[in-house]
Amino acid sequence: MNWTNALAVFGALTGAGGLGWQIWSHHLTGGRVEVFSTRLKHEGRWWVRTDVSNVGVAIVGYSVWRDIPGHRLKRAL
Template sequence: MNWTTALAVFGASTGAFGVTWQVWSHWLTGGRVQVLALRGRRSDDRWEISTSAAKT
């Protein structure tokens, strides 16, 4: 086995481990919540902020 093949095998194995880790980590953390905050200025120079949350 030459260095190019060894490096390719190493890269493939670490890449596969990384993908497996990401899938496992996502599966363990459960659901996600996305929060959206909107702001706007009212006519009397005061700020108005509205928020919403959605499960993704």
């Protein structure tokens, strides 16, 4: 076995181990926050609705952005 094959086998083993660890960690802790957003164009303006579902963690903050025609999105106060 040459160095290239040995390095490829080492990479495959560490990659598979890392993927297994991520799957196991996610299984132990579960999902935290689920975000679902929908958008609708009404009278030439985009409206975005965002639903945030709490899955085991307290939501600390939430931001709202407004669309001003001809300008970039700005954070609403």
